[in-house]
Amino acid sequence: MGKRDYSLLGPDATRAVETGLAAAAWYHTDVPRRGMKALMQREDGPAIRDSVILYGCMIVFAGIGIALWPGWWSAPFWLAYGVLYGSASDSRWHECGHGTAFRTKWMNDVVYQIASFMIMRNSATWRWSHARHHTDTCIVGRDPEIAVMRPPQFVKLIGSFFGIPEVIDFVPRIIRNALSGPTPQERTFVPESEWGKVRRVAQAYCAIHAATLALALWTGSILPLMVIGLPRIYGAWHHVLTGLLQHGGLADNVIDHRLNSRTVLMNPISRFIYWNMNYHVEHHMFPMVPYHALPRLHDAIRHDLPAPDTSMLSAYRQVWPAFRRQLRHEDYFLKRALPPTAKPYREDLHRISPGTPVGPATPPHALPAE
Amino acid sequence: MPWTKACATQDIDEEDLIRFDHGGQTYAIYHSPEGDFYATAGKCTHEEVHLCDGLVMGHLIECPKHNGKFDYRTGKAKRALVCINLRTFPVKVEDGDVYIEVP
Numbered sequence: 514m515g516k517r518d519y520s521l522l523g524p525d526a527t528r529a530v531e532t533g534l535a536a537a538a539w540y541h542t543d544v545p546r547r548g549m550k551a552l553m554q555r556e557d558g559p560a561i562r563d564s565v566i567l568y569g570c571m572i573v574f575a576g577i578g579i580a581l582w583p584g585w586w587s588a589p590f591w592l593a594y595g596v597l598y599g600s601a602s603d604s605r606w607h608e609c610g611h612g613t614a615f616r617t618k619w620m621n622d623v624v625y626q627i628a629s630f631m632i633m634r635n636s637a638t639w640r641w642s643h644a645r646h647h648t649d650t651c652i653v654g655r656d657p658e659i660a661v662m663r664p665p666q667f668v669k670l671i672g673s674f675f676g677i678p679e680v681i682d683f684v685p686r687i688i689r690n691a692l693s694g695p696t697p698q699e700r701t702f703v704p705e706s707e708w709g710k711v712r713r714v715a716q717a718y719c720a721i722h723a724a725t726l727a728l729a730l731w732t733g734s735i736l737p738l739m740v741i742g743l744p745r746i747y748g749a750w751h752h753v754l755t756g757l758l759q760h761g762g763l764a765d766n767v768i769d770h771r772l773n774s775r776t777v778l779m780n781p782i783s784r785f786i787y788w789n790m791n792y793h794v795e796h797h798m799f800p801m802v803p804y805h806a807l808p809r810l811h812d813a814i815r816h817d818l819p820a821p822d823t824s825m826l827s828a829y830r831q832v833w834p835a836f837r838r839q840l841r842h843e844d845y846f847l848k849r850a851l852p853p854t855a856k857p858y859r860e861d862l863h864r865i866s867p868g869t870p871v872g873p874a875t876p877p878h879a880l881p882a883e
Numbered sequence: 884m885p886w887t888k889a890c891a892t893q894d895i896d897e898e899d900l901i902r903f904d905h906g907g908q909t910y911a912i913y914h915s916p917e918g919d920f921y922a923t924a925g926k927c928t929h930e931e932v933h934l935c936d937g938l939v940m941g942h943l944i945e946c947p948k949h950n951g952k953f954d955y956r957t958g959k960a961k962r963a964l965v966c967i968n969l970r971t972f973p974v975k976v977e978d979g980d981v982y983i984e985v986p
Contacts, residue, residue, distance in 0.1 A: 527884070546899075547896075549936075550899065550938065553938040554938075555938075555940065584956055611950050612945075612950045612952075612962060613950065616940075618962070640963060640964070643928075643962065644949045644964050647948060648930055648948065704966060705938060706966055707963075744977070798946070800948065800949070800950065801937065801938055801945060801947050801950055803947075843900070
């Protein structure tokens with residue numbers, strides 16, 4: 514079996530388009546229209562409540578951290594602030610990018626811009642990258658947001674818990690965006706009408722980070738960077754911890770979200786930080802259902818889904834060995850059993866394996882049972 | 884273009900839509916909160932996703948895949964990721980039935 518080529522301009526990208534894997538019609542659980550309409554309804558209340566708690570806690574934690582600076586007693590407050598800055602911003606970016614968190618458009622837009630800045634993602638670029646992630650979830654060469662490529666790179670993976678590869682990628686990319694707009698790869702999914710916005714957003718980010726750095730140099734203290742910028746590093750761990758479970762160890766190049774996405778039951782604090790994205794099969798199958806309705810959606814369609822993992826620990830007990838096995842066998846993945854009430858997995862197109870020519874002579878890509 | 888019967892008025896809840904296929908094309912028929920009916924092309928201009936599974940909010944239809952929005956009365960694209968307007972079609976209601984003027 515050939516190596517996967519994750520480049521958006523590479524041969525696997527071309528192959529996915531040629532074979533119909535790209536922009537395919539995905540499997541959906543049947544949900545009566547009136548029930549789905551009720552689940553899709555938008556509200557401002559839950560997201561206003563959560564935003565007041567989130568930003569209120571950030572102000573309090575940062576305030577205490579500054580007051581106790583540079584003493585070690587400030588450390589726990591920075592750690593708490595960091596998780597809200599460097600991890601909760603990931604889920605706020607995500608949900609507001611979909612436009613489903615709030616009913617009111619400007620509220621979605623404001624929180625989206627703040628969260629994008631904090632998580633160091635160009636708000637104009639990533640809106641489109643995430644659309645591609647939903648169109649072509651885990652399709653090799655098409656999905657620009659595959660967190661763990663095969664074979665897994667463990668050093669990079671561990672570095673992600675501290676935001677290191679992401680920040681290393683962000684700094685030159687945002688400078689390049691500020692100078693010349695989207696990169697050639699980004700231009701494959703960002704329409705030309707948005708290229709100017711990509712540049713303007715990057716210039717704003719560069720200005721804020723440069724001003725923070727200048728303040729740190731002027732005061733001779735890293736305190737300004739503890740508030741802006743560094744929390745993306747020291748607070749990233751939670752969004753990586755939860756995010757790796759979204760698709761980690763599962764199938765790629767399939768068109769059934771039950772095969773490539775995972776639902777994990779979590780504690781309420783992690784669910785607040787993650788904004789219910791632990792219901793990830795449900796989110797991918799029905800992305801217009803807001804985060805606060807995902808538990809209800811889960812109840813409505815769980816008969817058609819693999820059983821959820823009952824905790825992060827239980828999920829990692831499967832994911833970690835799968836990552837290790839993918840080091841030697843790139844094609845290995847976890848295939849979870851469906852309940853008897855579920856419709857069978859949609860396995861057409863699954864015979865197409867990355868890195869191999871497609872044609873009548875291609876042997877079927879067997880889905881190994883777990 | 885001829886008028887074609889698409890559905891009965893009671894087939895669509897208020898603030899909702901249905902899919903209507905005719906002549907090899909697919910359309911979306913809307914019932915607005917005011918009780919008026921409208922028709923547009925049935926697929927999103929962004930990635931050809933059927934709009935019939937989307938959400939109607941007031942006069943907006945939200946695409947079920949990427950949450951782009953159109954004003955279904957005019958077809959105007961209202962929220963990224965949609966940039967290209969949706970085609971609209973004339974509608975009339977006669978004797979409790981909804982007709983659209985399509986090729």
